[in-house]
Ligand code: AMP
């Protein structure tokens with residue numbers, strides 16, 4: 001059912017008349033062309049924007065004419081951040097802005113933010129643009145993660161804009177695009193870091209109030225330091241869950257800088273991401289991550305390090321010991337949330353006893369054997385209910401080796417969460433839907449070489465099937 005459009009430009013209540021110290025009003029770039037390449041009709045309908053004609057879509061999401069009763073001008077959000085552990089005070093929304101804010105049917109506040117919409121005071125030497133390939137990649141990542149049940153931003157719109165861009169890491173000139181993202185806030189850890197850098201305690205407190213009011217309303221009755229610490233505790237919980245979800249999805253974000261981490265624990269900003277073909281902890285996504293700082297197996301550590309920076313910023317207005325206690329819960333919760341995430345993907349019920357130990361043993365086996373990552377979760381969805389599917393599947397011989405005996409015995413002892421889901425067409429195939437780098441490049445090459453979007457469209461259809469088969473409901477992450 002279509003929901004009503006509910007504008008809610010809440011960010012305007014933050015800062016002085018010009019938005020300082022939180023944001024600056026900016027103007028969008030004007031582009032030579034507007035070709036709609038992707039329109040997320042599913043999510044547009046959920047936020048009351050599904051009825052737009054194609055011309056209206058372009059007017060708002062390509063030319064950025066304000067939405068009714070919403071922000072009158074786009075806002076470039078100010079932030080700093082640690083990039084590969086070095087503090088950078090020169091960043092901020094350099095090629096994007098906050099375009100509009102609205103509420104969903106559960107009254108939650110959502111942002112429509114952009115990528116590639118032009119230069120801002122924070123562009124430094126950059127052109128403020130997004131490559132079409134970058135936009136296509138962000139769609140593929142968000143669609144896939146959503147289908148796997150990961151709490152992620154949604155790609156809302158992608159419009160090709162007819163410019164030729166120069167990039168060092170892509171054959172150039174390359175095509176341009178402007179993207180719109182739907183997400184639960186654009187309050188990055190780095191927004192707090194910037195305010196702490198400026199020693200602006202008043203604004204840190206204001207931003208804490210904003211985050212609690214809109215994203216953690218159950219903490220609204222608290223005040224003073226207790227409220228700050230409780231907010232931090234909640235962000236720690238969301239973030240450790242996100243790290244576990246990335247692991248269970250076999251996903252490597254690639255650039256876990258503090259400006260790419262959201263206080264709602266929602267995964268966002270997809271650059272050089274990759275899905276891991278196997279459970280190799282050293283698998284790295286970004287070619288520029290030469291030390292493997294953000295490798296597959298180090299993502300939880302990166303998240304914890306980033307949380308420590310957020311805690312450091314908050315320590316300007318709250319007790320350090322209390323914040324440290326909250327930070328420690330990252331380690332204490334890790335095993336539980338890892339077990340949750342892996343059991344969710346396997347479609348089996350938690351038992352409580354040794355669940356995490358089982359996950360670790362399974363991961364070790366996967367690492368040793370090089371079992372294809374997504375295939376394992378596909379083959380064993382529902383545990384015992386999938387035994388014959390798994391054994392007769394395309395890597396069935398891996399499961400009949402004695403090395404797998406322990407894992408098999410454990411898997412068969414768990415109860416399926418929802419056995420009926422196995423009747424879905426998705427599970428009739430021999431292969432799961434995957435998003436390995438070779439497939440991504442093949443999809444892009446068809447677009448680049450022949451403007452052929454058929455592989456892209458076909459992949460979106462496969463993902464939709466997968467999403468339907470698993471039926472994960474993204475909103476549930478917000479209730480815990
Ligand atoms: P990212 O690596 O995309 O998370 O971006 C890190 C910082 O660099 C942010 O401040 C971005 O706004 C900025 N940035 C990245 N690409 C560009 C670009 N083409 N033009 C301007 N700023 C950019």
Ligand code: MG
Pocket residue numbers: 259260269
């Ligand atoms: Mg970023």
